Amino acid sequence: MTTHREGIFVKGLWVEKDPLPSEIAPPVAEVGISSAPMESMAFHFASYCAPYSDDFMRCKDESRDPRHCLAEGRKVTRCAMDLIRRLKDNCDKEWEKHWQCLDKKNHHYWECRKEETVFNDCVFKSLGITKVIPETPAGQTPIHLKEKPLFK
DSSP states (O other): OOOOOOEEEETTEEEESSOOOTTTSOOOOOOOOOHHHHHHTHHHHHHHTHHHHHHHHHHHHHOSOGGGGHHHHHHHHHHHHHHHHHHHHHHHHHHHHHHHHHHHTTTOGGGGHHHHHHHHHHHHHHHOOOOOOTTOOTTSOOGGGOSSOSOO
C-alpha cells in the first residue's frame, strides 16, 4: 500500500484528485489558525484533548489505512476547535499577545516567557488547565516556571 497521493494545484491551493466520498469522510471544518496560535496553545491542547489524541494515536497504530481513523481524527479536530473557542472567549487578549510574540520572535518560547506566564495564568484561572511539559524530571522546576531560565 502506498501513502503517496497525487494532487493538483489550483490557483495556489492543493486539491485532491480523488477526495474521499462523504459517506466515508464527512466534511469537517478546518481548525483555521496558523502556526503561532497553535504553538502557543500546544501544551494546553495536549492536556485538554489528551483522551481524544490518545485514542487517535492508538487507532493509527492499529492500521496504516488513513480511512481507519477518520472518526477519531474528527474528534481531535472538534476538541481543538472547542479549546480555541474557549480560549477566545476567556483569554483572547493574553493568548493574542503570546502568539504574536512567538510569531515575531521566530517561535522561540524563551523569548516570550513574560507573555506566556500571563497567558498560562489566565488559562488556569478561566479553564482550569495547567501547562505540563512531558518528561520533565520529577522534583525539577519546569522551564516555564523558572525565574531565570537561561544559564549564563
